[in-house]
Amino acid sequence: MPQPPLLRLPVGGRRRRTARVGGVAVVLVLAAAACSGGTGFTDETPTGADDGVDDGTVTVLIGSSGAAETEAVEAAVSAWSSESGIRAEVIVAADLNQQLSQGFAAAEPPDVFYLGTDQFAAHADNGSLHPYLDALPQAADFYPSLLRSFTYAGTTYCAPKDFSTLALIINTDYWAAAGLTDADLPTTWAQLREVATALTTDTHVGLSFAPEWQRIGAFLAEAGGSLTSPDNDRATVDSPENLEALEYVQDLIGSGVAAFPSTLNTGWGGEALGSGSAAMVVEGNWIVGAMAADFPDVRYRVVELPEGPGGRGTLQFTNCWGVAAGTDTEAAVELVADLTSPQAQLAFADAYGVMPSVATAAQQWSGDHPDQAAFLAGADYAHGFPSAPGAAAVLADFNAQLEGLPDADPADILASVHVDLQAVLGG
Amino acid sequence: MVVILGLFLVVPIAMAFWVSVSDWRGVGNPMTGAARFVGAANYSDVLLGDGLATKDLGRAMRNNLYYVLAVVPLQTILALTLAVLVHRRVVAGRGFFRSAFYFPSVTSSVAITVVFLFLFSATGAVNRLLAVLGVEGPNWFADPRGVVHLALGAFGIRAPYESGPVLLGLSWWNWISGPSVAMCVLIVLAVFTTSGTFMLLFLAALQHLPGEVEEAAVVDGATPWQRLHRITVPMLRPTLFTVITLGLIGTWQLFDQVYTGTQGTPGKTTLTPAYLSYQTSFQQQEWGQGAAIAFLLFAIIVVSTLVGRWLLRERDTTAPHRLRPARRPGTGSGS
Known part of the structure; x- marks a missing residue:
């Protein structure tokens, strides 16, 4: 609860005092209700620097499980960046869903972002996602059951980045x-x-x-x-x-x-x-x-x-690499193609214990993690969100x-x- | 002044109101054609529907209502008591006590929430203390049972039959559940953190009360309790009104503790309209419904403030009359 401000009551006749207190109360109520409005569209988006709508920088908003994941993503993105010559920046969200929502509301969303299965449909429904899956060279390699979680109204929007x-x-x-x-x-x-x-x-x-x-x-x-x-x-x-x-x-x-x-x-x-x-x-x-x-x-x-x-x-459980509609989509999709390649995914798997979302990397992953084979075996019969x-x-x-x-x-x-x-x- | 009020008060409220009657889905500026007018559809979805949105609002309203009913009287009484205690000139080290009682109020509510999460965990300090007393404490933050249901259950009364929803998608048995055990912790937390602030308000008012009236009452032979009940409290009425109003506003807006601590769990019994509004907007992208909930909350706060004002309204009695208790029985002024 917000700490109420301290009020010094105005002095005056008793009648008038009550009336003024009432006035103060109404102003307080108004201010308080404005604060709890729950609509963030007047806020500056906290996603940080520019979003690459015009300046060519690809921003990547991630919700990280910890330092290992952050470092792995940063390394992969900067490797892509130096190879492609396109500037890219990784931003670690404190509250991914909220920052994403604020970005879209302010029309300044990040170009590439983690998107959970529970959030996916709402964002696909309101038109904030760019469907790019077919443009990926490895589109056919993803597990179909994972893609189902990112299919809405017949369109598969985004590529699963890994799964558990x-x-x-x-x-x-x-x-x-x-x-x-x-x-x-x-x-x-x-x-x-x-x-x-x-x-x-x-x-x-x-x-x-x-x-x-x-x-x-x-x-x-x-x-x-x-x-x-x-x-x-x-x-x-x-x-x-x-x-x-x-x-x-x-x-x-x-x-x-x-x-x-x-x-x-x-x-x-x-x-x-x-x-x-x-x-x-x-x-x-x-x-x-x-x-x-x-x-x-x-x-x-x-x-x-x-x-x-x-x-x-x-x-x-899976997340996908969402790409915002209408921003710098071409560079963003290139980046996603790189981040979902078997090599990149195997590196992520080593760094923070997920499984690659492409079947072509399964064999090597099993070889690297024989003690976790049971997780991968589940891919054949798992239900999604x-x-x-x-x-x-x-x-x-x-x-x-x-x-x-x-x-x-x-x-x-x-x-x-x-x-x-x-x-x-x-x- | 007009610019500042307009920019930070009128415009945001107007925009939020527009969102609450539009189908804006959180993409782009709602003022530039990204949203269409849908009338009261969002309001009817959350108030009159038979779906989850209505049920959630019903739960949130119920939870917060019990929270308000518990916190506002408790914190007001506690604050007044503390103020009267530390106001006395005879108390040794009253400066220390004033600071000590005020301390929780200046601590970040997030920090206090985290401390409470540890204190009230299943094997936390509170339950260990209870164990010393031979009581097996509940698993506070994981216990969704309402205290009224628990009390009725102790007498063997269970949900008698399923009556179906009566208001906002909840059955009357669900409405009378009382605050859940988890919510009770939040109630204690709120009383603990805000009483110090309100104590300060009462203390400031006490120090401005004329000493002669008190002396006259002493001369007339009034007992300390009579002096408090018949003189001090009636003279504190404007402050009492402020404290209750601020209390109502603050308690209806319960958000921090839910956001940082419970996220509405267990069993949605710490869900509140403010948190529901946030969740509906930011998690479900139903911005219209979220804004509608915020405005309903606003309406509730205005109404409860007006009710509080009416209950504490100035009556044409003066303090001396009040020394004769038989004169106006049952005025129920709350003083």
Whole structure:
């Protein structure tokens, strides 16, 4: 809350004093409402220097996970810059979505930027993106499932810059201590429940994952469920498959063999695993870097998620290189072509633990990271984020309801999310 | 003056209002043909729709209403109490106490929010203290349960039946939930940080009160409580009005703590209209709806300020009358 300004009350007759206080209050109210207007179009865009509309500089706005990612992108961009002779500048956003929105509102967007799947559809819908995918030489090499996340109304707009999938991460010391061997690695839901039970002790739970679609969605996929039909036309949330998945998750939590990270007093699954509060977690590629940085002594292995009643399933997460419509698009697309080349992507993968979005780099990546093969295996059956404007808000609501899953009726949750998702899909 | 007011007040408000009745989607200048007039569509989408936008506004309104109802009285009473305490000349080291009570107010709200996130974590200092007392504390910031629901649950009362939405997409059972456990932490935080500021306002007013009235009351044999209740507080009415007005404005605009701390979680129980407006605009690119929410918030603040003003209005009684309690029963002036 903003600190209220100190007011010295005007002196005067009692009547007049009240009236003046009222006047002051109305002015305060007006000023306050103006502040909370939530519309940033009068603000200078904080994206920094020029945006290359006329001066030939390509600005690249990224939301970085840390120094490693920033340095890798800066190195790649400056290498391209010296090769092509076009000036380019990398800006690390403090709040990517907000700075991007302000850039577009001020008609001074960055030329190239990270764009998340949850933000993609809204930006494609309001015409701020330049669809350039077909102009890329490696257009055919991207995983089709990744491209689907960046296709809106029949047009694929931007190139996925890399991706991650979810897998099961196991603390190998706990695994051995519970007397489990490689033969016990869970391949079905029933086995997952068994090992989670075996791994649960007084000091840690067997399994942990955050109460959000971005983790529990893997169980929906394993049950054979989904959020939307493949063409994103209609919602398929309220299905028996999804219900079975939520009931399974509810049972895991209810029986005490699984817990959300927050109830283990940790911020996310990686912390739950690293701090020893959980023996297994459902997390993605990013956990590798986090474990190396924060918990270098914890030994773990990465295996594929077990099959559910609907077969294998996991979720994939990706960002694309967005190019703003109407700016210096030609140079921007050239830069993106360079940044999404297999060599550049393999360098990024080494720097900050993502997987290349082009299938041609898969083999080398597997060779470089044999211990993470399970993440790449997930690419074949992973589900992505539904690309529809408003879907992000629906999933945020889904997540809010999933927080209450232990005490809630899964059928109610699915029914309400189904209605909301159908509404944004244009039903 | 006119230029400054126009540039920083009138023009932004007018532009925001235009956005709230337009279909502007966040690209280009909304004043130059990038947006079309859509009438009250944005307002009806967030107020009368049956979709997520309406439900979210309903939740945000509910959360913030409970927040206001808790914070404004608590911080006003606490500020007045502190002011009266440190105003007394007999208190040893009152300069120290004045500074100490004011200190939270000059600290950045972001810093305090972060400190509170640690204090109220599942195994944080607060829960350890409660454990010493034999109480198992909740997982504060991860607990979406409303306190009224919890209280009813203690008597075995659960959601009786699903009544369907009654207002802004929420059922009446959802409306009466009370602030969630997580929101209660934000309530404590707000009272903690703002009471010092308002204490200063009360203190300044107390120092300007004529001492003779107080002395006369002492001579008349009024007890300290009567002197506070019948003399000091009525004479502080203009300050009380200021404090309550500033409190209402500030509490309805709850944003910092949500943005830096909870982001509306758990279960959207710390979602507030100000944060929802931001989220709708910047994350969902629904700028028209975001601006509409901001104007609804503005309307709520104006109305609640006017109500506060009416409740604290000057009546044709004077302080001496008020020394005779039987004379005007039930005036309910809030003093």
